[in-house]
Amino acid sequence: MENQTKLVKNQSKTGQQKYYVPEKTYWPILGSVGLFLMGLGAAHLLHAGSFGPILFFTGSLLLVAMMFSWFRQVIQENQAGLYSAQMDRSFRWGMIWFIFSEVMFFGVFFGALFYAHEYSVPQLGSASSITREILWPNFQAQWPLYINPDPEQYIGPKKVIAAWGIPTINTLLLLSSAVMVTWAHWALKANKREQLIVGLMLTIILGIAFLSCQVYEYILAHFHYGLTLSSGIYGTTFFMLTGFHAAHVTLGLIMLIIILIRCVSGHFTPENHFGFEATAWYWHFVDVIWLFLFVFVYWL
Amino acid sequence: MLIKIIIIFFLILIVYNLGSGLYYLLKDEGRSNRTVKALTWRIVLSLLLFVLLMIAFAMGIITPHPV
Numbered sequence: 001m002e003n004q005t006k007l008v009k010n011q012s013k014t015g016q017q018k019y020y021v022p023e024k025t026y027w028p029i030l031g032s033v034g035l036f037l038m039g040l041g042a043a044h045l046l047h048a049g050s051f052g053p054i055l056f057f058t059g060s061l062l063l064v065a066m067m068f069s070w071f072r073q074v075i076q077e078n079q080a081g082l083y084s085a086q087m088d089r090s091f092r093w094g095m096i097w098f099i100f101s102e103v104m105f106f107g108v109f110f111g112a113l114f115y116a117h118e119y120s121v122p123q124l125g126s127a128s129s130i131t132r133e134i135l136w137p138n139f140q141a142q143w144p145l146y147i148n149p150d151p152e153q154y155i156g157p158k159k160v161i162a163a164w165g166i167p168t169i170n171t172l173l174l175l176s177s178a179v180m181v182t183w184a185h186w187a188l189k190a191n192k193r194e195q196l197i198v199g200l201m202l203t204i205i206l207g208i209a210f211l212s213c214q215v216y217e218y219i220l221a222h223f224h225y226g227l228t229l230s231s232g233i234y235g236t237t238f239f240m241l242t243g244f245h246a247a248h249v250t251l252g253l254i255m256l257i258i259i260l261i262r263c264v265s266g267h268f269t270p271e272n273h274f275g276f277e278a279t280a281w282y283w284h285f286v287d288v289i290w291l292f293l294f295v296f297v298y299w300l
Numbered sequence: 301m302l303i304k305i306i307i308i309f310f311l312i313l314i315v316y317n318l319g320s321g322l323y324y325l326l327k328d329e330g331r332s333n334r335t336v337k338a339l340t341w342r343i344v345l346s347l348l349l350f351v352l353l354m355i356a357f358a359m360g361i362i363t364p365h366p367v
Contacts, residue, residue, distance in 0.1 A: 085329075092326050099322065144365055163364035164357065171350055178343045185336045277325050277335060281318075284339050288318050291346055295307060295353075299364045 017084040020077065027070040034062030071258075075275075079267065088274060095278050099285070102248075106289055109244065113237040113296065117143050121233065124149065143300075148232040157227035157235055163298040166217045170210050171294050177206035178287045181256075181280050191270050193263070200260045203283065207253045214246050241297055245289055252286045255279040303361050310349040317342040 041056025043049075077083065124132050125141020132139050136149040148154040161167065184199025221227040221238075229239045259279045262268065268276055321338035328334055356362045 088329060092329065096322070096326060144367075160365075160367050162367045168354075175343070175347055175350060178346070182336070182340050182343050185339065189333060189336055271330055273330055277330060281321055281325055281335070281339065284318055284321065284342055287346065288314055288342070291311065291314065291349065295311070299353075299362070 017086055019084055019086055020082040022073075022077065025070075025073070027066050027073075030066040031063055031070075034059045034066060037062065075262065075267075091274055091278075102285070106241075106244070109237070109241050110292065110296065113241060116233045116237060117300070121145055144234040145232050146234075154230065154232050155226065157221075157225055157231045159225040160227055160234065160238070161217060161221055161225070161298065163294070166213050166220075167294055167298040170213050170217075171290065173206050173210040173213065174287045174290050177203050177210065178284055180206060181283050185276070185280050188263075188268060188273055188276060189270050193266075197260065197263055200256060200263060204253060204256050204260065207249060207256065207283075211246065211249055211253070214242070214249075238297060241293055245286070245293055248286050248289070252279070252283050255282060303356055306352065307349070310345060310352065314342055314345045314349065317345060 037055050037059025039059075041052050041054070041059055043052075044055060045052030121141050121143060123129060124136075125139055126132075132149075139149045140147065144157070144160045146156045148156050180199050180203040184196050184203060187193075187195035187199055227235050227238065229236055256279055259276055262275065317338050321335050321342060324332070324334035324338055353362070357364075
């Protein structure tokens, strides 16, 4: 069944578009309560409070429930033909702002990695460092930093993840996944529904394979190599960058699965498919970040 | 040094294509092929970069940091 969304449907006799304003809902307040509980829970967690995990988990559940319900309502409104061309533009601009914040977010963590790798560690290890002279005279600068300035307080990693191995496989997995989503994208443009669905399925399968390898890599790093968030600056930057990347891959996979369900349900036309476009672009974005990780975290 | 410049150049091209894909997503509103073309270029360049990295590694031009 093909559901056509007619964007020009909401036009009055004077040619003006009707901009759909929905009924009042409690999604926003639900999201706020969820976020509040998450924040409260996280703070408790960090201060070793017993309520921390429960609050955080409850808050996350509420937030996820809100997002699921709200987005479902948006899809239903869209399929009912309530959205005008201006609404489509609103969604695209909303995406731009979201992506801008995402770019800034990763920029911060790459910036921290760059600063530590190129400035802090070499500077501390240099002969002219008075800090080193007074506090840590035995400090040797290297990257990865295996021996921290205070190695008794912060035990460095025994080993780090080699670039040639799981990370190389992961790069291949994500690249293939992006090839599949591009193949699916062309299929949607050419109105080939079956190719679109197969392409999306393969995209998702390869993405799940990537996440599985990452889980395995994390277990290896955390339990066998002594590489953790608190094993020094190398471990910190490694897990912050790869961790948040994996979270974004997870988010991208959820989006892809929803889009797949929508494609199977007959949503989207070759001319009208913002949901697909946005998700496909986001998947490319996640892949590009991985390329940067591959080069700057695993190789350099 | 040259290899580093080539890698950075590829990364810049890749980000440029990703960016132009986003731009066309905003501007063309699904009515043209420019978004999917930009994203196709993005993945092609990424695959080329990966092959370049593997060749450079195989030839010993670049070595990953020690483990």
